[in-house]
Amino acid sequence: MITTQDLVVSFGQGLDAVHAVRGISFAVAEGESFGLVGESGSGKSTVLRALAGLNRNWTGEASINGLDVATRDARLPRLVQMVFQDPYASLHPRHTVDRTLSEPLEIHGIGDVAARVEKALANVGLGSNFRFRYPNQLSGGQRQRVAIARALMLEPKVLLLDEPTSALDVSVQAEILNLLRGLRMAQRLTIILVSHNLAVVAHMCDRLAVMNRGMIVEEMDIATLRREDPTQAYTRQLLLASKGYDREGAARLVTYD
C-alpha cells in the first residue's frame, strides 16, 4: 500500500543544509499498522509529512496505493489523511466542529454534508450536541476525537498518525488508542503511527522501524519488541530507557551518531 525508496529530506541549502531524513526505504502492506519510533530529531515526523504531501522538498521515491506522492494527484487527499500531535493547535479556534468537519466535504464536492458530519461524530464517540461547539469548549481528548473525525471525513484508506496521544493524559490516551484500534478494524485502515513511546507502538502496530538521525536502525515485528529482543544496541538502549529510571542504567548510556 505504501512504499518509500531512498527517501531523502533536507532543510536549508548549501553548508546550512540539515539532512533530516537520509535515505530510508520501507513498505507497508494494505491493512497493516506500521510504527515509526525514534527520539526527537530522528526524522520520523518528517517522513510522515513527506508522505502526507505537506513537505514536497524531498528526493527518492514514495507511493501510496500506486500513486506517486511527488505528484499533486487529486486522488491523494481522498486516499491519505493525517492526525497531528497537538489537538490544541491543529483545530481552527474560530471554526465550529461542524465547519471543521464539513470543509473537506465541500472542497471535494461531496454532498449529504449534515448526515456525514453526524455520522463522523458518532464514529468517534461524540454526540451530535458537540456539532456546533468551538474547540475551546472541548477537552483535549474531545479535540483529538474531532481531529480524527476530520481525517476520516473523506473515507481515506491510509491514516498517518503523528504522536496522536502524547499531548493527552494517560486515561484519555487509553480512550483514543481504543478508538483508533476500533476504527482501524471497522474501516480497514492502513496506518503509519509515529511515536517516541514504544509501549504505544507495541499496542497499536504490527511492525515497526526504529529511526535514529534520519536513518532506519532496524525493522522488527511486534512479537520481537514484546520479547524485548532487538538486534541493534541503539534499540536495546531505547528499550531500557523506556522502562523507567535505573541509576546504573543511566550511567551506561551512550550517544549513537
Next chain:
Amino acid sequence: MKPLLEVEDLRVSFATPTGRLDAVRGVSFSLGRERLGIVGESGSGKSLTGRAIMRLLPPAARMEARKLSFDGIDLLSASARQLRGIRGARISLVLQDPKYSLNPVMTVGEQTAEAARIHGGVSAREARRKALEMLEAVRIRDPERVIRLYPHEVSGGMGQRIMIAMMLVPEPDLLIADEPTSALDVTVQMQVLAILDDLVAKRGMGLIFISHDLDLVGSFCDRVLVMYAGRVMEERAARDLAAATHPYTQGLLRSLPRITDNRTALPTLSRDPAWLDA
C-alpha cells in the same frame, strides 16, 4: 530529624465569573531529604501545590493552609523580603518548558551565572566558573561554547538541562521540579534524573518531583502522592506503586499500554464522584 518541609491542609482557590473554583483542596504532606513524587493528571492541582510552596501563585489565586513551614521558617507569615531570600537560593523551581522559562535576550552563561551572583554573593569570575561547572554536571558537552549561546540557539533538551543547571547553581536545600523531563528524550531524561538523584544522595537536597508519568515516578522517587481534583488520593512508597489500593491509582496504572502485554483494548478510567469528598 525535623522534616525540611511541612504542609498541612493547603488550599488554593480562584474566583471565577461562575463562582469559586477550588483547585487544591486540603493537601498535607511532609518532606525530608528525599525524593517525593507528586503524580496526577492535568487539573489535579499538582503544579499549583508546587507553586504554592514557593508562594508563587497568580494574583487571582487565594491560598490558605494550617501550616506551611520550610526548615523552621513559617512561609505563610514570611515577608516579601524574607521570601525573596528563600526563593532561588534555598528553594528552587524547575519548570517544564525551557522555551518560556529562559530569558531570550540573555546568553546562557549570563543567566546561569546570575543565579550564582545574586544568591551566592560571589564575584563575576567565580560565578562564571560555577556556571560552567554546573553546565558540565548536567552533561552539556562543550559548556565553554554553550555559555555564549542564546536560548533560541539550543535544543529543547539542552534548554531544559540549562534550566536545571541554573536552579542548582545556588545549591538549594529543596528543589521543586515540575515535569522537568517531559520534554526530553528518554535517554536524556535518564541522565538528568541521575543528576538529581546524585544531588539528593550526596548533598542531602530535598526533591519534589511533579509528573504525570506514573512509571517514571515509581522508578525514580522514594515516596509518591497521587493527586486527583485537588486532593491526595493515596500516598505510598514508590516501589509499591504497582500495589496501589486506591481505584484511581489502579485505574491509571491499568490504562497505560505496556510493551510486554497484548491486551486488545485498554481499560478506561471511570471516575467516582465519591473521590471528591473522600
